[in-house]
Amino acid sequence: MPNLPLMRVERLCKRYGDKTVLHDVSFTLGQGEVKGVIGPSGAGKSTLARCLNGLEAIDGGEIWLDDIRFGDRHTKLDALRARIGFVFQDFNLFTHLTVARNVTIGLTKVKKMARAEAEAIVRRELARVGLEDKLDAYPAELSGGQQQRASIARALAMEPELMIFDEPTSALDPESVGGVLRVMRELVREGMTMVVVSHEMAFIEAVADDVLFMVDGGIHEEGPAEQIFQHPQGERTREFIQGLSHAEPDNVRDAR
Numbered sequence: 001m002p003n004l005p006l007m008r009v010e011r012l013c014k015r016y017g018d019k020t021v022l023h024d025v026s027f028t029l030g031q032g033e034v035k036g037v038i039g040p041s042g043a044g045k046s047t048l049a050r051c052l053n054g055l056e057a058i059d060g061g062e063i064w065l066d067d068i069r070f071g072d073r074h075t076k077l078d079a080l081r082a083r084i085g086f087v088f089q090d091f092n093l094f095t096h097l098t099v100a101r102n103v104t105i106g107l108t109k110v111k112k113m114a115r116a117e118a119e120a121i122v123r124r125e126l127a128r129v130g131l132e133d134k135l136d137a138y139p140a141e142l143s144g145g146q147q148q149r150a151s152i153a154r155a156l157a158m159e160p161e162l163m164i165f166d167e168p169t170s171a172l173d174p175e176s177v178g179g180v181l182r183v184m185r186e187l188v189r190e191g192m193t194m195v196v197v198s199h200e201m202a203f204i205e206a207v208a209d210d211v212l213f214m215v216d217g218g219i220h221e222e223g224p225a226e227q228i229f230q231h232p233q234g235e236r237t238r239e240f241i242q243g244l245s246h247a248e249p250d251n252v253r254d255a256r
Protein backbone atom coordinates (compact mmCIF):
# COMPACT_ATOMS: atom_id res chain seq x y z
CA MET A 1 0.00 0.00 0.00
CA PRO A 2 1.16 3.54 -0.69
CA ASN A 3 2.77 5.31 2.24
CA LEU A 4 5.16 8.28 2.19
CA PRO A 5 4.60 10.69 -0.72
CA LEU A 6 7.48 10.54 -3.19
CA MET A 7 6.09 13.11 -5.61
CA ARG A 8 3.67 15.99 -5.22
CA VAL A 9 2.09 17.87 -8.10
CA GLU A 10 0.26 21.07 -7.26
CA ARG A 11 -1.92 23.01 -9.69
CA LEU A 12 0.29 22.14 -12.64
CA CYS A 13 -0.35 24.12 -15.83
CA LYS A 14 1.23 23.67 -19.23
CA ARG A 15 0.68 25.64 -22.41
CA TYR A 16 1.87 25.28 -25.98
CA GLY A 17 1.64 28.78 -27.42
CA ASP A 18 -1.78 30.07 -26.46
CA LYS A 19 -3.20 26.55 -26.07
CA THR A 20 -3.54 25.30 -22.51
CA VAL A 21 -2.95 21.53 -22.50
CA LEU A 22 -2.79 20.97 -18.72
CA HIS A 23 -4.63 23.01 -16.14
CA ASP A 24 -4.75 22.73 -12.36
CA VAL A 25 -3.46 19.16 -12.22
CA SER A 26 -2.79 18.14 -8.60
CA PHE A 27 -2.05 14.76 -7.06
CA THR A 28 0.40 12.96 -4.82
CA LEU A 29 2.29 9.78 -5.58
CA GLY A 30 3.09 7.59 -2.61
CA GLN A 31 6.22 5.52 -2.18
CA GLY A 32 5.50 2.16 -3.87
CA GLU A 33 2.28 3.42 -5.44
CA VAL A 34 1.26 2.59 -9.01
CA LYS A 35 -0.66 5.47 -10.57
CA GLY A 36 -2.53 4.78 -13.80
CA VAL A 37 -3.17 7.72 -16.13
CA ILE A 38 -5.99 7.20 -18.61
CA GLY A 39 -8.14 9.39 -20.82
CA PRO A 40 -9.09 9.95 -24.44
CA SER A 41 -6.61 10.99 -27.11
CA GLY A 42 -5.42 14.58 -26.66
CA ALA A 43 -6.35 14.72 -22.96
CA GLY A 44 -2.78 15.66 -22.01
CA LYS A 45 -1.55 12.35 -20.58
CA SER A 46 1.80 12.27 -22.41
CA THR A 47 2.39 15.94 -21.71
CA LEU A 48 1.83 15.26 -18.01
CA ALA A 49 4.26 12.32 -18.07
CA ARG A 50 6.91 14.47 -19.75
CA CYS A 51 6.46 17.28 -17.23
CA LEU A 52 6.99 14.80 -14.38
CA ASN A 53 10.46 14.03 -15.70
CA GLY A 54 11.42 17.61 -16.51
CA LEU A 55 11.27 16.88 -20.24
CA GLU A 56 8.85 19.80 -20.56
CA ALA A 57 9.11 23.10 -18.73
CA ILE A 58 5.92 23.94 -16.85
CA ASP A 59 4.01 27.22 -17.01
CA GLY A 60 2.38 27.16 -13.61
CA GLY A 61 2.12 25.17 -10.41
CA GLU A 62 4.77 23.02 -8.77
CA ILE A 63 6.25 19.54 -8.97
CA TRP A 64 8.16 18.16 -6.00
CA LEU A 65 10.26 15.00 -5.71
CA ASP A 66 10.70 14.52 -1.96
CA ASP A 67 11.72 18.00 -0.86
CA ILE A 68 13.20 19.06 -4.19
CA ARG A 69 11.19 21.36 -6.39
CA PHE A 70 11.46 21.10 -10.17
CA GLY A 71 12.50 24.31 -11.82
CA ASP A 72 14.06 25.72 -8.65
CA ARG A 73 17.24 27.53 -9.67
CA HIS A 74 19.21 25.38 -7.22
CA THR A 75 17.85 22.13 -8.68
CA LYS A 76 20.06 20.25 -11.08
CA LEU A 77 17.75 18.68 -13.63
CA ASP A 78 20.22 15.88 -14.46
CA ALA A 79 20.40 14.84 -10.81
CA LEU A 80 16.61 14.82 -10.62
CA ARG A 81 16.25 12.85 -13.85
CA ALA A 82 18.76 10.25 -12.65
CA ARG A 83 16.19 9.37 -9.97
CA ILE A 84 13.32 8.99 -12.44
CA GLY A 85 13.27 6.34 -15.17
CA PHE A 86 11.29 7.20 -18.31
CA VAL A 87 10.02 4.76 -20.90
CA PHE A 88 8.90 6.29 -24.20
CA GLN A 89 6.24 5.03 -26.55
CA ASP A 90 8.79 4.77 -29.39
CA PHE A 91 11.67 3.38 -27.24
CA ASN A 92 14.19 6.18 -27.98
CA LEU A 93 17.14 3.81 -28.16
CA PHE A 94 20.34 4.98 -29.85
CA THR A 95 20.21 3.10 -33.15
CA HIS A 96 23.98 3.22 -33.73
CA LEU A 97 24.78 1.59 -30.37
CA THR A 98 24.39 -2.03 -29.29
CA VAL A 99 21.79 -2.94 -26.70
CA ALA A 100 24.53 -3.24 -24.08
CA ARG A 101 25.91 0.23 -24.87
CA ASN A 102 22.41 1.70 -24.81
CA VAL A 103 22.08 0.42 -21.26
CA THR A 104 25.58 1.35 -20.05
CA ILE A 105 25.63 4.86 -21.47
CA GLY A 106 23.68 6.48 -18.61
CA LEU A 107 25.81 4.65 -16.07
CA THR A 108 29.14 5.72 -17.53
CA LYS A 109 28.17 9.23 -18.67
CA VAL A 110 25.74 10.37 -15.94
CA LYS A 111 26.80 8.22 -12.98
CA LYS A 112 30.47 8.21 -14.05
CA MET A 113 30.68 4.47 -13.33
CA ALA A 114 33.67 2.43 -14.50
CA ARG A 115 32.96 0.41 -17.66
CA ALA A 116 33.49 -3.01 -15.97
CA GLU A 117 31.07 -2.21 -13.15
CA ALA A 118 28.50 -0.88 -15.64
CA GLU A 119 28.76 -4.05 -17.73
CA ALA A 120 27.90 -6.23 -14.73
CA ILE A 121 24.77 -4.15 -14.18
CA VAL A 122 23.83 -4.40 -17.85
CA ARG A 123 23.94 -8.20 -17.74
CA ARG A 124 21.74 -8.20 -14.65
CA GLU A 125 19.18 -5.78 -16.09
CA LEU A 126 18.99 -7.40 -19.51
CA ALA A 127 18.42 -10.77 -17.83
CA ARG A 128 15.63 -9.17 -15.82
CA VAL A 129 13.77 -8.27 -19.04
CA GLY A 130 14.61 -11.54 -20.83
CA LEU A 131 17.24 -10.12 -23.22
CA GLU A 132 20.42 -11.66 -21.83
CA ASP A 133 21.25 -13.03 -25.30
CA LYS A 134 20.89 -9.63 -27.04
CA LEU A 135 23.83 -7.74 -25.52
CA ASP A 136 25.59 -7.27 -28.85
CA ALA A 137 22.52 -6.77 -31.04
CA TYR A 138 21.62 -3.39 -32.52
CA PRO A 139 18.09 -2.04 -31.95
CA ALA A 140 17.15 -2.60 -35.61
CA GLU A 141 17.79 -6.33 -35.09
CA LEU A 142 15.18 -6.53 -32.33
CA SER A 143 11.39 -6.71 -32.44
CA GLY A 144 9.46 -3.72 -31.12
CA GLY A 145 8.71 -5.57 -27.89
CA GLN A 146 12.38 -6.45 -27.41
CA GLN A 147 13.39 -2.83 -28.05
CA GLN A 148 10.89 -1.67 -25.47
CA ARG A 149 12.19 -4.21 -22.95
CA ALA A 150 15.74 -2.97 -23.67
CA SER A 151 14.61 0.58 -22.98
CA ILE A 152 13.06 -0.56 -19.69
CA ALA A 153 16.40 -2.22 -18.80
CA ARG A 154 18.18 1.03 -19.64
CA ALA A 155 15.94 2.94 -17.25
CA LEU A 156 16.22 0.29 -14.50
CA ALA A 157 20.01 0.21 -14.71
CA MET A 158 20.04 3.70 -13.22
CA GLU A 159 18.24 2.32 -10.13
CA PRO A 160 15.45 4.90 -10.28
CA GLU A 161 13.11 5.58 -7.39
CA LEU A 162 10.25 6.15 -9.80
CA MET A 163 9.47 4.78 -13.26
CA ILE A 164 7.28 6.71 -15.69
CA PHE A 165 5.82 4.80 -18.63
CA ASP A 166 4.37 6.88 -21.46
CA GLU A 167 2.13 4.54 -23.47
CA PRO A 168 4.81 1.82 -23.53
CA THR A 169 2.83 -0.64 -25.63
CA SER A 170 1.08 1.68 -28.10
CA ALA A 171 3.68 1.27 -30.85
CA LEU A 172 3.87 -2.52 -30.54
CA ASP A 173 2.42 -5.44 -32.49
CA PRO A 174 -0.24 -7.20 -30.43
CA GLU A 175 2.06 -10.22 -29.95
CA SER A 176 4.79 -8.05 -28.36
CA VAL A 177 2.52 -6.33 -25.86
CA GLY A 178 2.30 -9.25 -23.43
CA GLY A 179 6.09 -9.47 -22.89
CA VAL A 180 6.34 -5.79 -22.01
CA LEU A 181 3.34 -5.93 -19.67
CA ARG A 182 4.85 -9.00 -17.97
CA VAL A 183 8.04 -7.06 -17.22
CA MET A 184 5.99 -4.15 -15.88
CA ARG A 185 3.87 -6.47 -13.76
CA GLU A 186 7.06 -7.87 -12.22
CA LEU A 187 8.17 -4.34 -11.33
CA VAL A 188 4.81 -3.74 -9.64
CA ARG A 189 5.31 -6.97 -7.69
CA GLU A 190 8.76 -5.76 -6.57
CA GLY A 191 7.18 -2.58 -5.20
CA MET A 192 8.45 -0.06 -7.75
CA THR A 193 6.76 3.36 -7.65
CA MET A 194 5.26 3.88 -11.09
CA VAL A 195 3.23 6.29 -13.20
CA VAL A 196 1.74 4.43 -16.15
CA VAL A 197 0.07 6.26 -19.03
CA SER A 198 -1.74 3.62 -21.04
CA HIS A 199 -4.73 2.70 -23.12
CA GLU A 200 -4.40 -0.90 -21.83
CA MET A 201 -7.44 -0.69 -19.59
CA ALA A 202 -7.31 -4.26 -18.29
CA PHE A 203 -3.68 -3.80 -17.28
CA ILE A 204 -4.35 -0.49 -15.52
CA GLU A 205 -7.31 -2.02 -13.76
CA ALA A 206 -5.18 -4.94 -12.60
CA VAL A 207 -2.09 -3.08 -11.35
CA ALA A 208 -2.96 0.53 -10.48
CA ASP A 209 -3.52 1.53 -6.87
CA ASP A 210 -5.02 4.78 -8.06
CA VAL A 211 -6.20 6.06 -11.45
CA LEU A 212 -6.18 9.59 -12.87
CA PHE A 213 -8.88 9.89 -15.51
CA MET A 214 -7.92 12.92 -17.61
CA VAL A 215 -10.19 14.84 -19.94
CA ASP A 216 -9.28 18.08 -21.74
CA GLY A 217 -6.08 18.74 -19.79
CA GLY A 218 -7.59 18.31 -16.34
CA ILE A 219 -8.21 15.48 -13.91
CA HIS A 220 -11.82 14.56 -14.45
CA GLU A 221 -11.84 11.88 -11.78
CA GLU A 222 -9.29 10.24 -9.48
CA GLY A 223 -9.72 7.09 -7.47
CA PRO A 224 -9.19 3.35 -7.27
CA ALA A 225 -9.68 1.51 -10.58
CA GLU A 226 -12.92 -0.09 -9.43
CA GLN A 227 -14.38 3.35 -8.79
CA ILE A 228 -13.39 4.61 -12.25
CA PHE A 229 -14.43 1.56 -14.26
CA GLN A 230 -17.12 -0.20 -12.32
CA HIS A 231 -19.72 2.48 -11.83
CA PRO A 232 -22.83 2.27 -14.05
CA GLN A 233 -20.98 4.26 -16.77
CA GLY A 234 -17.95 1.97 -16.58
CA GLU A 235 -18.23 0.30 -19.97
CA ARG A 236 -18.85 3.57 -21.80
CA THR A 237 -15.95 5.19 -19.94
CA ARG A 238 -13.67 2.39 -21.09
CA GLU A 239 -14.81 2.67 -24.72
CA PHE A 240 -14.47 6.45 -24.65
CA ILE A 241 -10.91 6.24 -23.36
CA GLN A 242 -9.93 3.58 -25.86
CA GLY A 243 -11.33 5.70 -28.67
CA LEU A 244 -13.85 2.98 -29.54
CA SER A 245 -16.68 5.40 -28.96
CA HIS A 246 -16.78 9.15 -29.35
CA ALA A 247 -19.90 9.35 -27.23
CA GLU A 248 -18.88 10.80 -23.89
CA PRO A 249 -20.11 8.97 -20.81
CA ASP A 250 -22.74 10.97 -18.91
CA ASN A 251 -20.34 11.80 -16.09
CA VAL A 252 -17.89 13.40 -18.55
CA ARG A 253 -20.60 15.30 -20.41
CA ASP A 254 -22.14 16.53 -17.16
CA ALA A 255 -18.77 17.92 -16.05
CA ARG A 256 -18.60 20.33 -18.98
Ligand SMILES: Nc1ncnc2c1ncn2[C@@H]1O[C@H](COP(=O)(O)OP(=O)(O)OP(=O)(O)O)[C@@H](O)[C@H]1O
Nearest residue numbers: 016019021039040041042043044045046047048167
Ligand atom coordinates in the same frame (compact mmCIF):
# COMPACT_ATOMS: atom_id res chain seq x y z
N1 LIG B 1 4.93 19.92 -28.72
C1 LIG B 1 3.64 20.29 -28.83
N2 LIG B 1 3.29 21.47 -29.40
C2 LIG B 1 2.01 21.86 -29.51
N3 LIG B 1 0.96 21.13 -29.05
C3 LIG B 1 1.23 19.95 -28.47
C4 LIG B 1 2.58 19.46 -28.33
N4 LIG B 1 2.53 18.26 -27.71
C5 LIG B 1 1.22 18.01 -27.47
N5 LIG B 1 0.44 19.01 -27.92
C6 LIG B 1 -1.03 19.11 -27.82
O1 LIG B 1 -1.36 18.97 -26.46
C7 LIG B 1 -2.56 18.21 -26.30
C8 LIG B 1 -2.29 17.03 -25.39
O2 LIG B 1 -1.43 16.12 -26.06
P1 LIG B 1 -0.91 14.79 -25.37
O3 LIG B 1 -0.01 14.09 -26.36
O4 LIG B 1 -0.35 15.08 -24.04
O5 LIG B 1 -2.28 13.97 -25.21
P2 LIG B 1 -2.50 12.44 -24.84
O6 LIG B 1 -3.61 12.40 -23.86
O7 LIG B 1 -1.22 11.81 -24.45
O8 LIG B 1 -3.03 11.84 -26.23
P3 LIG B 1 -2.79 10.37 -26.89
O9 LIG B 1 -3.56 9.41 -26.05
O10 LIG B 1 -3.35 10.51 -28.27
O11 LIG B 1 -1.31 10.13 -26.90
C9 LIG B 1 -3.00 17.81 -27.71
O12 LIG B 1 -3.99 18.71 -28.12
C10 LIG B 1 -1.75 17.97 -28.53
O13 LIG B 1 -2.07 18.30 -29.86
